[in-house]
Amino acid sequence: MSVKVYEGEDLNALIERAKEELGEIEILYYEVEKVPGRIPFFRKKKYRLFVTEKEEEKGEREVEKLEEELRELKELLLTLKENVTKLPPQHSVPSVPEHLEDKLPCQIPHLEEFTGDAAELVSLLVKKGVEPDVATELVKVSCGLDIETEKLDLSTNTFKEALINAFQEKLSFTGEIKVEKGKQRVLAFIGPTGVGKTTNLFKLASKFVIEQELRVGVISTDTFKVGGTQQARIYASILNVPFYVATDQRKLKEIVDNLADLDVILIDTVGRSHYDYFRIGEIKATLSILGTSIEYVLLVSCNYDTKEAMEIVNRYRSFFPVDFLLFTKIDESSRPGVMVNVGVKSGLPLSYVSTGQRVPEDIKLLTPAVISDFILGG
Numbered sequence: 001m002s003v004k005v006y007e008g009e010d011l012n013a014l015i016e017r018a019k020e021e022l023g024e025i026e027i028l029y030y031e032v033e034k035v036p037g038r039i040p041f042f043r044k045k046k047y048r049l050f051v052t053e054k055e056e057e058k059g060e061r062e063v064e065k066l067e068e069e070l071r072e073l074k075e076l077l078l079t080l081k082e083n084v085t086k087l088p089p090q091h092s093v094p095s096v097p098e099h100l101e102d103k104l105p106c107q108i109p110h111l112e113e114f115t116g117d118a119a120e121l122v123s124l125l126v127k128k129g130v131e132p133d134v135a136t137e138l139v140k141v142s143c144g145l146d147i148e149t150e151k152l153d154l155s156t157n158t159f160k161e162a163l164i165n166a167f168q169e170k171l172s173f174t175g176e177i178k179v180e181k182g183k184q185r186v187l188a189f190i191g192p193t194g195v196g197k198t199t200n201l202f203k204l205a206s207k208f209v210i211e212q213e214l215r216v217g218v219i220s221t222d223t224f225k226v227g228g229t230q231q232a233r234i235y236a237s238i239l240n241v242p243f244y245v246a247t248d249q250r251k252l253k254e255i256v257d258n259l260a261d262l263d264v265i266l267i268d269t270v271g272r273s274h275y276d277y278f279r280i281g282e283i284k285a286t287l288s289i290l291g292t293s294i295e296y297v298l299l300v301s302c303n304y305d306t307k308e309a310m311e312i313v314n315r316y317r318s319f320f321p322v323d324f325l326l327f328t329k330i331d332e333s334s335r336p337g338v339m340v341n342v343g344v345k346s347g348l349p350l351s352y353v354s355t356g357q358r359v360p361e362d363i364k365l366l367t368p369a370v371i372s373d374f375i376l377g378g
Contacts, residue, residue, distance in 0.1 A: 006049040011278050014049040022053040027318045030281050108132045115151040118143050121159050128375050129335025131306055134344050138166035160372045167368035171340070172349040174324045176365055177204070179214055179263045186256065188267040188287055190320060191299035192312060196328040196354060198222070200299060201266050202235040204352070206360030209239050214263040217242045219255055221286055222270040232268060235359060249289045256290060267294075284319045295323045297351070302333040306341040313346050327366070328354040336374040339366070 004022065006014040011030060018025050031048040108126055111119060118139050125135035142162035143152040156162040179185050187204075189197040201218065208214040218241060220232050229245055236243035242259070246252035252267075259265055269283050287294060298316050300309050316322060325348050327339050343350050353370070356362030364370055 004051055004053075006051070007046065009044060009046055011047045011049065011281065014047060015051075015277055018049065018051045022051065025051045025053060027051055027277060027281075032285065108135070110136050113152055114139065114143070115146055115149045115153050117154040117159070118152050121154065121162060124159070125337065125340075125375065129306070129333075129337030130340050130375075131337070134341055137344070138163070138170060138340070141166040141169050160369075160376060163372040163375060164368040167340070167371055171343040171368070171371075172347065173366060173368070174349045174351040177351065179208065179212065181263065184260070184263060184265065186265045186267065186290060186294045187297055188269060188294050189297050189299060189326075190269050190283065190316060190322075192273055192301075195299045195301050197299055198232055198235075198268050199357065199359060200326060200328060200352075200354050200363065201268050202232070202239070203354065203360045203363040205235075205239055205241060205264075205266055207363070208264050209241065210360070215261070216264045216266065217244070217259045217262045218266050218268065219244045219246050219252065220268040221246050221252065221283070222268055246286075249286050252286060253289045280316070280319050287320075296320045297324060297326050298322045298348075299326050299328055300338075300342060301328050302330045302336060302338050302353075304338060306338050306345075309338055309342050310345055313342060313348070317346075322348060324349040324351045326351050326354070330354065330374065331356050331362075336371070339371060339374070 004018065006018055008014050008017075014030075015025075015027070027049070030050065033046045033048070034044070108122060111122060113136070114122055122132075122135050122139050125138065126132055130138070139154075139162065140152065142154055142156045142165045144155040145151075146153040154162050156165065177185075189201050191197055198220075205216050205218060208216050216239070218232065218236050220229055220243070222229070233243055242262075244255045246255055256265060267287070269287070270279075273279070298313065298320075300312055304312065313322070313325075325342065325346070327350070330336060330339075330353050339350065339353065342348075350366040350371075352363050353366050353374075354363050
């Protein structure tokens, strides 16, 4: 991996310069140094940006897939055009029948490889938001060859059994987050604005306090959200856990050092858009004082489509060594497949999913069986 370094007084300008020279880039880190200016007691900021060039990921398979989709769309348009010419003038243009939409070949590539229950399960996964290529990969895990049709069919008795097998093989799970007495864990909750970091932090804090009887402390670095600190103080008071606000890097280190006798420290960070390099860099700069002792929990809303969810994961990963994912707002989405897509594509372990606003009830540990229930509507 080739790393390039850019220096200057404007971080955004450095990022744009790197993009102009390298194209698609991955930001590894940036440093801020204060240097004396011409005016006494006034110090300017100097940035040092470390980036690497992203590799192109366009393969022949992807091109062929796009070409196949284009051919199918052209055929569909020709069919619609022929139907329109046969209708009397007073009739409106017919819409694509719902059953036809569900079975368009361009939506589910390689569906012709399957038969019977396997084909039905692939279609169900796609309807629930699992991407077609991921759906076919998952279903193949529990398939055998049907001799009569010479196609793949399920070798399990139920859809749930097939999905559990697939998720066990293709996804990674943290299991219940455990903390050994005397081995402190520090977890920082990161993610975009509005994803539910504060609420879900206290759901986990409740599990640690009530179920594992651990000594927990909470630190907030979010001094921007109106009412955010007040809400956190109320939750902390109910749980009877210490709560602190860290306004800068030095204060954060001081608080963590003073909480050395606790089992778990949970850090709530300010929500930042995954497109705002500068603000995410500020969060990294604040948390970097804790070194490698910190674990990063990235929160992703199930309201996002897979493309945007992966954009969030990739951009945050370019700043932080994300340890595992926590999904939120599954109760506000009818397409839980985003959890599967992100888990398969990112390779990151899945931890919990938030099922509502209530603290501490509305949180579930993610397991193959739990994700299967969300997909099947159980």
